[in-house]
Amino acid sequence: MKMRFLGFIVSALILTGCATAPSSRDYSAIRAENPRSILVVPVLNDSLNVQAPDFFLSTISRPFAERGYYVFPAHMVKRLMEDEGLSDPGLIHNVDATRLKQIFECDSVLLVAIRRWDSKYIVISTTTTVKFDYTIKSCKSGKVLWQNEQELQYTPQQNSSGNPLADLLVSAISAAIEKAAPNYLPLTTQANGLAANTPGRGLPAGPYLPDQYLRDQATFGSAQVP
Amino acid sequence: MKKAPKRVALILAVGIISASCSTTSERFHWGTYEQALYIYAKKPDQGLVYEKALVSAIDVGRKTNRVAPGLLAELGYMYLERGDASLAIPLFEEEMSLFPESRAFLNNVVARAKSGTTQKSGTIQ
Numbered sequence: 001m002k003m004r005f006l007g008f009i010v011s012a013l014i015l016t017g018c019a020t021a022p023s024s025r026d027y028s029a030i031r032a033e034n035p036r037s038i039l040v041v042p043v044l045n046d047s048l049n050v051q052a053p054d055f056f057l058s059t060i061s062r063p064f065a066e067r068g069y070y071v072f073p074a075h076m077v078k079r080l081m082e083d084e085g086l087s088d089p090g091l092i093h094n095v096d097a098t099r100l101k102q103i104f105e106c107d108s109v110l111l112v113a114i115r116r117w118d119s120k121y122i123v124i125s126t127t128t129t130v131k132f133d134y135t136i137k138s139c140k141s142g143k144v145l146w147q148n149e150q151e152l153q154y155t156p157q158q159n160s161s162g163n164p165l166a167d168l169l170v171s172a173i174s175a176a177i178e179k180a181a182p183n184y185l186p187l188t189t190q191a192n193g194l195a196a197n198t199p200g201r202g203l204p205a206g207p208y209l210p211d212q213y214l215r216d217q218a219t220f221g222s223a224q225v226p
Numbered sequence: 227m228k229k230a231p232k233r234v235a236l237i238l239a240v241g242i243i244s245a246s247c248s249t250t251s252e253r254f255h256w257g258t259y260e261q262a263l264y265i266y267a268k269k270p271d272q273g274l275v276y277e278k279a280l281v282s283a284i285d286v287g288r289k290t291n292r293v294a295p296g297l298l299a300e301l302g303y304m305y306l307e308r309g310d311a312s313l314a315i316p317l318f319e320e321e322m323s324l325f326p327e328s329r330a331f332l333n334n335v336v337a338r339a340k341s342g343t344t345q346k347s348g349t350i351q
Binding site: 036037051054055057058059061062065066068069070071072073074075076079103104105106107185189208209 | 252253254256259260261263264266267268276294295296297299300303307321325327328329330331
C-alpha cells in the first residue's frame with residue numbers, strides 16, 4: 001500500500017505572509033483631510049529587477065480606485081512626468097508633494113517603494129517574494145496621511161505521485177519554471193489589494209463608495225486597533 | 227505574435243482565480259486593463275493590446291455606469307500620442323465629467339491638445 005497525498009489536485013498556489021502583524025494605524029491625518037483623489041507617481045525600486053516598477057504600475061490603480069478614490073491615469077501620468085523631467089523616483093519621492101498639486105491638482109500622492117521582487121531557487125523549490133511600502137502624502141500640506149507595507153510569497157507545490165523520484169523531478173521542473181517566469185503579477189495584485197483593504201491598516205473608503213465614505217471609522221478608525 | 231495570446235490567457239486565468247478569492251463585486255469595470263498594461267509595459271510595441279483593452283473596458287463600463295477612473299484619459303492619451311486630438315479630446319472631457327477631480331489636470335491637457343502641442347512642452351501648468 002502506498003501512502004498517498006491527495007491534498008493537492010493541481011499544483012496549488014500557497015500564499016503565505018498574508019498575516020502581517022496587525023499594527024495599529026493612526027487615521028487622524030487622513031480623516032482630517034479626506035482626500036478625494038490619488039496621484040500615482042514613479043515607483044522607487046530597491047529590487048534588482050529593473051522592470052519591476054513598470055510591471056507594478058499596472059496593478060496599482062485598481063485596488064486604490066476600488067477603495068473609492070479617483071486615481072489619476074497611471075500610465076499617462078508616467079509619460080507626462082517623463083516629458084517634464086520628473087521621471088526619477090528618487091527625486092519625486094523627496095520632492096515637496098505640494099509641488100505636484102500645482103501640476104495635477106491632486107489631493108494626495110501615493111508613493112510606493114518596491115523593497116523585494118525576487119525569485120529564489122533553493123534545492124528543488126523556488127520562492128517568489130514581493131514586498132512593498134506604501135505612503136500617501138497630502139498634496140495640500142505635504143504631510144504623511146497614511147502608510148502601510150505588504151509582503152507576500154509564493155512557492156509552487158506539486159501533488160505527490162507516490163513515486164519519490166518522479167516527484168523530485170516534477171518539483172525541480174516546476175521550480176525551474178517558477179524561476180524562469182515568476183508569478184509577480186498575481187502576487188503583486190494580491191499584495192496591493194491587501195494593503196488597500198485590510199481592516200485596521202488599509203485605506204478608509206473614498207467618495208466613490210458613498211455607502212461607506214466617512215462612515216467606516218469602526219473599520220478604519222482613529223481608535224487604536226488592539 | 228503566436229505566443230502572446232497564450233500568455234494573455236494564462237495571465238487572465240491566474241487573474242480570475244486570484245480575483246475570485248478576494249473580491250466580491252467591484253465598484254468599477256476594469257476588463258483586462260491591468261493585464262494589457264502589463265503586456266504593454268513589457269513590450270512597448272503592444273500598444274494595440276492596451277488600446278483594445280481600454281476600449282472594451284470603457285464600453286462595458288459606460289453601459290453599466292461603472293467606467294473606471296483613468297481609463298478614458300488613458301485611451302485619450304493613446305490617441306493624443308498618435309496625434310489624433312479629435313478622438314482624444316472627447317474622451318478627456320468624458321473623464322472630467324465623470325470624475326471632477328481630474329478637471330484641472332485634464333483641462334490643461336485639452337488646452338494643449340487644441341493648440342497643437344500634443345506631446346511635449348515646457349510645463350504642464
